[in-house]
Amino acid sequence: MSKRRPSIGVFDSGFGGLTVLKALLEVIAGADFIYFGDTARLPYGSKSVDTVGAQLLVIACNTATALALDRITAATHVPVIGVVEPGADSAAAVSKNKRIVVIGTEATVSSQAYSKALAARGMQATEKACPLLVPLVEEGWVEHPVTKQVAGIYLGEAFQGEFEDADVLVLGCTHYPLLKPLLQSVAPAHVTIVDSAESTARAVARRMRALLPQVDDGEDERRAQARLKFFATDSVEKFQRLGQRFLGRSIEGVQHVDLKE
Amino acid sequence: MSKRRPSIGVFDSGFGGLTVLKALLEVIAGADFIYFGDTARLPYGSKSVDTVGAQLLVIACNTATALALDRITAATHVPVIGVVEPGADSAAAVSKNKRIVVIGTEATVSSQAYSKALAARGMQATEKACPLLVPLVEEGWVEHPVTKQVAGIYLGEAFQGEFEDADVLVLGCTHYPLLKPLLQSVAPAHVTIVDSAESTARAVARRMRALLPQVDDGEDERRAQARLKFFATDSVEKFQRLGQRFLGRSIEGVQHVDLKE
Numbered sequence: 232m233s234k235r236r237p238s239i240g241v242f243d244s245g246f247g248g249l250t251v252l253k254a255l256l257e258v259i260a261g262a263d264f265i266y267f268g269d270t271a272r273l274p275y276g277s278k279s280v281d282t283v284g285a286q287l288l289v290i291a292c293n294t295a296t297a298l299a300l301d302r303i304t305a306a307t308h309v310p311v312i313g314v315v316e317p318g319a320d321s322a323a324a325v326s327k328n329k330r331i332v333v334i335g336t337e338a339t340v341s342s343q344a345y346s347k348a349l350a351a352r353g354m355q356a357t358e359k360a361c362p363l364l365v366p367l368v369e370e371g372w373v374e375h376p377v378t379k380q381v382a383g384i385y386l387g388e389a390f391q392g393e394f395e396d397a398d399v400l401v402l403g404c405t406h407y408p409l410l411k412p413l414l415q416s417v418a419p420a421h422v423t424i425v426d427s428a429e430s431t432a433r434a435v436a437r438r439m440r441a442l443l444p445q446v447d448d449g450e451d452e453r454r455a456q457a458r459l460k461f462f463a464t465d466s467v468e469k470f471q472r473l474g475q476r477f478l479g480r481s482i483e484g485v486q487h488v489d490l491k492e
Numbered sequence: 493m494s495k496r497r498p499s500i501g502v503f504d505s506g507f508g509g510l511t512v513l514k515a516l517l518e519v520i521a522g523a524d525f526i527y528f529g530d531t532a533r534l535p536y537g538s539k540s541v542d543t544v545g546a547q548l549l550v551i552a553c554n555t556a557t558a559l560a561l562d563r564i565t566a567a568t569h570v571p572v573i574g575v576v577e578p579g580a581d582s583a584a585a586v587s588k589n590k591r592i593v594v595i596g597t598e599a600t601v602s603s604q605a606y607s608k609a610l611a612a613r614g615m616q617a618t619e620k621a622c623p624l625l626v627p628l629v630e631e632g633w634v635e636h637p638v639t640k641q642v643a644g645i646y647l648g649e650a651f652q653g654e655f656e657d658a659d660v661l662v663l664g665c666t667h668y669p670l671l672k673p674l675l676q677s678v679a680p681a682h683v684t685i686v687d688s689a690e691s692t693a694r695a696v697a698r699r700m701r702a703l704l705p706q707v708d709d710g711e712d713e714r715r716a717q718a719r720l721k722f723f724a725t726d727s728v729e730k731f732q733r734l735g736q737r738f739l740g741r742s743i744e745g746v747q748h749v750d751l752k753e
Contacts, residue, residue, distance in 0.1 A: 366627045377645075380638050 240285030247405035248291025254432035318427030335403030501546030508666035509552025515693035579688030596664030
């Protein structure tokens, strides 16, 4: 039986993907996680994953998954998991009336990646761009009355017409899990929220079990302790300060990388 | 007397600088304006200005002025005017009690460019980052109750302590002129708003008169008609759609440029 620790690369364009890392830490014990907050240079950066020896790469950003998953998959030699397919799987499993509302950034919504993934599962989806939610989360206003109003306006526009009784709301942006309680309070009462960060973490756990069958063996405490490394191309100070709200724990030892070299 | 038409390059990282172009069109007749909505590649792009023969370059973005004016000035052969110094001049001319509030993006505020420029004019300034205002303007919510609440919160935090009776509010971001009526309604009644776009336009007009003494000659109608060219590195469709709100007129013939080549 191999004693090799699972090693997972997590990629994002900033710190939003830390909500995916948080979900991963809850379902996968004793792995090495290498997080790249790699502002907008994902395909380039994927070479870094090969060099740090990750056995699997998670694209922990909806926009990057929607726009660049194929290119990233082609550029690396390990399995790559994005957030859209797992999110669509969960939404399809939960929905009873097969009508689903997806919220995300403008770029994610324009790509229609979720609509296509959900259509392939027999679901009908409407996608709503919510460009103010990311800056509101970054401002720290996750329980603020202004945010509640803004979310109310966006969800009001999404849950209407033939989607008035949609029964699933997919959080198609890794910033949105911080707004989950607020969104639950604003969405129609019958709606189930699907967080693609959680869905992705479960998909990664399944994949890692297949890759490394010993992951579930409960070997010892050394294994149970996750190890985290962070690389940021932007301001390290900002990454640490904002990032801890996303990860739900303090962030230390962020290394700055300059991918222009 | 030279018959040469004035030719002015206007640089921004997107379409915010179109408020500066709008102000320029109001004070300078019959010039050629070449607008570069050049997402984040300003120093590189300044070479383009040489190739299109602009006689003067306006850095129509507060963040770019604050962070890169020196580098841009060094990289080009024509006079360069940013928005910070003209804005500081106007603010210093208007203020009676020498206490000034500046609002802008996080990067502009962090640079303290306005505080330094105002201190050099004997003014005391406080700078307040307002990261939600740009996305609110881009969402088109320029008269929206949510925007009014957000602006009220920001200005309430800025106009306090020794700045409670500050008598000037400087709009240190080229998106903010679209919020001028809303900000005027939210700011304390005694406050005068200084729009650095307008101040910059007047500074450019003075400089162009010095460079090209015929500008004020009122030659003929051919001269009075401004000519506009637009180059965008981002989505042309988005530039046209959002840009017309900033320029106050329709935008046509935007050329896409790829500066990566």
